[in-house]
Amino acid sequence: MDAERAETHLRMLAEAELRRVAALDGGISWRTARARHVANALIAVGALDARPAEDLLTGLDLALAVRRPDYGTTRHPMVRRASRLVKHGSAGVPHAPATHACVAPVGMMVPLRRFGVHGELYLLAYARTGGGALFSMYARERGVPGFDPLMDLTATDDQGARYSIWFTGSGNPRSRAGVLRLNPDPPPDVRWLDLIVGEGVTRRISLESPPHPPRITMTETSHSPGEYLLHAVAAGILGGRPGRPAEPWSGDFGAIVEALTAAAALSPLSPLPGQLVTLCESLDLRNHGIAAPAARDLPAPWHGLLTHAIRRKRDGTPPRTGCAAAAVTLPELDGLTLSILGLHSDEDGTMLHVHDSGGPEDADPAEFFPVLWLRDDSGRWHTARNTGWSIREAGERTALLPVTPPLHEAASLEIIAAGRTAEVRTTLPLRWR
């Protein structure tokens, strides 16, 4: 990659934006979103450090502001760009050390009958991480609003030690998902916990790892940084959130492809721009601005998800309601260690429960997250978007990732985590309840 060419390209684009916006009646800063999107893309692939990009874009904003006739008389609603830009991709941003989480699938339903509330608590997986021990969970509740059946849960272990448990997560009056954290941390050799959910309900949970853990393969990626970014953009489109991690408007895709090519982050011979054209035009995103001709062949996950997206209107099958226990910790990928901690499906869709560590301490984790492609045992492709609830503590993060399309019936799930430098694959058996 060529940082000088990347910066030159971005500055030339900023000049064009200034001409374009200043020519309008009272240039408006938010119209310079294209320059910001291109800057984000160049930072994401490592072609440009965040700091010169920030300087450049802020200079563009100021250049526009002083060309407004009312400069100094009003405060203009200038675009507030989150500090995310300066946080991702640049050298020197501190990363929390990646810690390896020890995980075990649980797959247990515990009835909830407390404070007049009836429901079910599904424990999906147990994880012992650098930040403590937790259960990934999903709960359905019916009954008296205002009372929390997950409050004041306790547990004891096989050595008689006692733990308090509290819930962190998201939800609605009908259901909640997230994690149950244990305090203090159980020792690493604990074999089981008795979970006490009140009114005489106790369940024994085995914390021992399964005898045959899932097989994991890791291969070096053959994608250039620019191709990786375009895969992420495609996953964002197909997953319903255009453009993660760069979040560009589809009209800026062409400018992004040009910038990546100029910065030598994307080969002019790469098939990805043409494939993105096919994807955009198949989904009626016709203002993509990519000059490459449409490509016939699409990567398998794109093709599978595109087929689903085209048929989506006719596919009215509600997602399967239930929870699937699963647990695996993937090898470190681009500095991030990701653990899969089960799935749940309900009327709101399917969520993949994950835990990760090793991301930048103050960065938007979306910028460092691998692209997740999932394939169920019937061969249908899915993607998990890094857009759901999450909580970050002590350099670790627990999150719920919406899965598109939702999973219906699947006995197993192949997970492909595609990072900038490598790709990790594993297949998890799913035990639905």
Add this chain to the structure above:
Amino acid sequence: MKFIPNDKWFHALPPCVARVPCGHGEHSVRWHAGTLELLAHPDPEAERVLAALGGEQADCVRIADTWDRHAEDLRVLQIGPRGPADQISLGWDQVPKPGDEAWSFPRRIAAPPAAQPAWAAPGGPGAPPRLWHTPRRVISPRQADADIERLRRELQRNITELVTLLALGPALTIRLSGQVAAAHAARPSAENRPALAAAVQGRLAPLAEQWLGVDPDQVVIMPHQPGEPASVELTGSGAQLRLRVRVPAEWLASVWACGLGLVDRHLVVATVSPGWPDAQVLALPAPARDPVVLDVHGTADATGTPTWTPRP
């Protein structure tokens, strides 16, 4: 064609004067031969000494100091005028007073950063002040608050200073742009080449539009190596049409800042013999044509903006 560097980029520029508020009145500052002169303050150095001892700093002196601080600041090229037609007409009433919050700067740069910056305070010799900053590492909330306040003050000061320089008017700001360009063109590096190339593009593209009617977005600035001849060629057609221009960054100072960019439907690529009001330039009648030597004569309007015509 061979580019001929000139030691003094500003020889083809006439003096110009601006009125600035100073104390309870207005004073004149004059740019002449690359220097900003304070006509109402014959001994600014003595005034600086008095100010350092607790006296009040005259606004004229403060403006001159601001000029010097930004004389190598590439942001002047990014924010300043692209030419006489690029109207930035800021009045002094639009310049924040010292201590005021700067007007209308992007909210994101005013937002409290979460961490300590890694850049030095502005004003050091050879190190243009950084207007913006990047959080680099997580620090304690108390330290972060202190840094936020310091950064806000520096940020305000830098924006105020840049706006102050723009309020001097386009004639002076274009001269300051020439000074910045000349300083950096003399020592090209990976750090300043992108900004210089963009500055050339932003200023040459409107001239090319006047010259040939090409869309400014179709003007492509090609990298220029020291000693390499300047070149201009038109390629492609329709949407693929490109005007590929290869000129040294010094063009910004010795040609563009002197108002020589386009003379008698010729694109000037270099000065052969700079001077005021008569100069000799190397100019192209059309892309891919051999350059011709033009003898030109300049006249200046009331603001000091020059206009050049061929000398009979």
